[in-house]
Amino acid sequence: QLQFVESGGGWVQPGGSLRLSCVNSGFTLFEYAIAWFRQAPGKEREGVSCISSATSENATYYTDSVKGRFTIYRDNVKNTVFLQMNSLKPEDTAVYSCAFPRVGCWGFQQGLDADHWGQGTQVTVSS
Numbered sequence: 001q002l003q004f005v006e007s008g009g010g011w012v013q014p015g016g017s018l019r020l021s022c023v024n025s026g027f028t029l030f031e032y033a034i035a036w037f038r039q040a041p042g043k044e045r046e047g048v049s050c051i052s053s054a055t056s057e058n059a060t061y062y063t064d065s066v067k068g069r070f071t072i073y074r075d076n077v078k079n080t081v082f083l084q085m086n087s088l089k090p091e092d093t094a095v096y097s098c099a100f101p102r103v104g105c106w107g108f109q110q111g112l113d114a115d116h117w118g119q120g121t122q123v124t125v126s127s
Helices: 104-109
Strands: 005-007 010-012 018-023 034-039 046-051 060-062 070-075 080-085 094-101 121-125
Touching: 005 094, 018 034, 018 094, 018 121, 034 070, 034 080, 046 070, 046 080, 046 094, 046 104, 060 070, 060 104, 080 094, 094 104
Parallel strands: 010 121
Antiparallel strands: 005 018, 018 080, 034 046, 034 094, 046 060, 070 080, 094 121
């Protein structure tokens, strides 16, 4: 399997938290930059966060709207990348997907495309 599989989405009230998981059994994920993206209904896909490869010291990047609320990190034993989402807002509602950003997190910051998309996981924030 070369596509990512995302999980952990669901419904949560504003101010709540969710932790999303991203796995890909075809790759050793710590060797790669991994990015989270989201797409809300009627909106373009947006880059949310990126973590660089272990050789690049797992540097992290966030879009401005989630800074201070979301945290991206790896569990190398589980070969999983997580996105911890706290203080969720209704505007965070979207389908969240992970993928390999082209040209790593630099490419993520430039808004470049990504590869090996999964099906995504729905996050709904509402009261």
